[in-house]
Amino acid sequence: MKEIVIVDYGMCNLDSVGRAVEKCGGSPLVSAEAADLAGADGIILPGVGAFSDAMHNLKDRGLVAPLREQALGRGVPFLGICLGMQLMAGVGHEGGRCEGLGLIPGEVVRFIADTPQTRIPHVGWNQVEQLADCPLFAGISDQTDFYFVHSYHFQCDDRYVLGRTPYCGGFNSVVGAGSCFGTQFHPEKSLAAGQTLLRNFLSLC
Amino acid sequence: MLKIRIIPILLYKNFGLVKGVGFDSWRRTGSALQAVMVYSLRGVDELIFLDITATGEGRPPDFEVVDDLADECFMPLTVGGGIRTVEDVHQLLMKGADKVAVNTAAVENPQLITDVARRFGSQCVVVSIDFRTDAAGNRQVYTHSGTRSTGLTPVQLARRAEELGAGEILLTSIERDGAMQGYDLECIRQVSEAVRIPVIAGGGAGNARHVYEAISEGHASAAAAASMFHFTEVTPLEVKQYLHGQGLPVRLPDPAARVA
Numbered sequence: 318m319k320e321i322v323i324v325d326y327g328m329c330n331l332d333s334v335g336r337a338v339e340k341c342g343g344s345p346l347v348s349a350e351a352a353d354l355a356g357a358d359g360i361i362l363p364g365v366g367a368f369s370d371a372m373h374n375l376k377d378r379g380l381v382a383p384l385r386e387q388a389l390g391r392g393v394p395f396l397g398i399c400l401g402m403q404l405m406a407g408v409g410h411e412g413g414r415c416e417g418l419g420l421i422p423g424e425v426v427r428f429i430a431d432t433p434q435t436r437i438p439h440v441g442w443n444q445v446e447q448l449a450d451c452p453l454f455a456g457i458s459d460q461t462d463f464y465f466v467h468s469y470h471f472q473c474d475d476r477y478v479l480g481r482t483p484y485c486g487g488f489n490s491v492v493g494a495g496s497c498f499g500t501q502f503h504p505e506k507s508l509a510a511g512q513t514l515l516r517n518f519l520s521l522c
Numbered sequence: 523m524l525k526i527r528i529i530p531i532l533l534y535k536n537f538g539l540v541k542g543v544g545f546d547s548w549r550r551t552g553s554a555l556q557a558v559m560v561y562s563l564r565g566v567d568e569l570i571f572l573d574i575t576a577t578g579e580g581r582p583p584d585f586e587v588v589d590d591l592a593d594e595c596f597m598p599l600t601v602g603g604g605i606r607t608v609e610d611v612h613q614l615l616m617k618g619a620d621k622v623a624v625n626t627a628a629v630e631n632p633q634l635i636t637d638v639a640r641r642f643g644s645q646c647v648v649v650s651i652d653f654r655t656d657a658a659g660n661r662q663v664y665t666h667s668g669t670r671s672t673g674l675t676p677v678q679l680a681r682r683a684e685e686l687g688a689g690e691i692l693l694t695s696i697e698r699d700g701a702m703q704g705y706d707l708e709c710i711r712q713v714s715e716a717v718r719i720p721v722i723a724g725g726g727a728g729n730a731r732h733v734y735e736a737i738s739e740g741h742a743s744a745a746a747a748a749s750m751f752h753f754t755e756v757t758p759l760e761v762k763q764y765l766h767g768q769g770l771p772v773r774l775p776d777p778a779a780r781v782a
Contacts, residue, residue, distance in 0.1 A: 365615060443523065468689075503598070503620075508562075508565045
């Protein structure tokens with residue numbers, strides 16, 4: 318069974334992600350230890366909260382360098398979820414300008430409403446347009462709905478964009494580089510489609 | 523396109539689920555865990571779980587119950603009732619809640635909204651507003667499960683909540699609660715127009731047409747209902763099929779896709 322370390326940095330709903338991993342046939346280990354990261358088959362960085370606080374917590378726990386080492390140095394499959402995806406960027410702007418993990422070049426910025434009717438946060442089910450042939454999408458139809466809840470989004474070069482979602486002019490909802498992936502939506506809260514995506518991630522580990 | 527959400531509400535009191543009329547005359551409707559399992563199987567958009575006696579009894583949320591429910595909940599879960607501190611919210615999020623609903627504390631301790639939004643993000647704070655309408659047609663917000671008046675109108679509290687950092691508003695008409703005669707469309711529209719965060723209509727749905735009106739006339743982003751799903755044959759999926767037929771965007775589950 319694949320051991321998936323769910324990174325505990327003190328601010329997210331780790332239980333939900335752990336339960337979903339278990340349901341998808343993985344063995345979740347919630348941990349903040351660099352040694353556990355080194356032994357992991359895959360790493361999931363979940364997330365609820367603000368960018369700058371989250372980076373502060375990751376630094377406090379001495380996790381920034383180990384996460385970069387595993388994801389970039391050793392190529393351990395890495396999945397960032399929601400805030401976890403945003404933290405993969407080089408820079409975030411929530412709670413002031415702040416450096417991210419730098420796994421995928423990009424910047425995280427707040428939505429600016431494009432019409433008077435656009436409400437922010439973007440909350441609810443919305444579709445993902447699949448822009449690349451990505452293993453995470455195996456068995457998931459194009460334009461499938463996933464569950465989102467966020468006020469910031471990930472801007473990056475097109476080459477890292479795997480999926481886009483039509484809201485507020487459209488934003489990048491799935492990004493990837495090498496074995497690093499990020500989803501702005503919550504697969505652990507997206508019922509069957511979310512579980513298929515998590516199974517696809519586990520199969521890469 | 524962002525889909526209209528249809529959200530069953532589970533009201534929890536003394537170890538079981540209940541449903542009343544006008545925030546009174548409670549009837550037992552069964553086990554919370556069973557309800558979550560059924561809704562999970564049916565793939566509903568989201569669930570709201572409210573512990574309606576916690577604040578009145580001066581006790582914190584029942585974290586163990588939330589932990590059990592979250593085990594079976596593979597869709598978003600909002601939990602409310604008895605939340606007073608940032609630590610309460612932290613515990614609920616750790617147990618598997620995705621969002622918290624704050625009602626009494628939003629009026630008594632507005633700073634809590636800001637503190638929670640700063641620490642966990644606006645997206646996880648739902649301010650729940652219960653209101654009554656007097657004979658002259660004036661609407662006033664009530665707290666403590668509808669027992670204490672506040673002197674605030676729903677629009678005033680919604681605006682204040684948005685400024686404080688709330689990410690959503692759950693708006694419930696107390697006298698329409700359980701009556702299944704339709705939502706208070708005028709109030710929903712007033713609040714929806716007053717804020718830029720999503721508004722969830724609550725209190726009064728009896729059929730799919732009522733839900734359609736809350737969206738098309740009230741401009742709500744989502745509709746919550748309890749009695750309609752507990753006491754009538756109507757299911758969340760049927761409501762969505764109706765909305766789809768009326769041209770509104772909804773998530774219709776792939777019939778082949780089921781939660782394993």
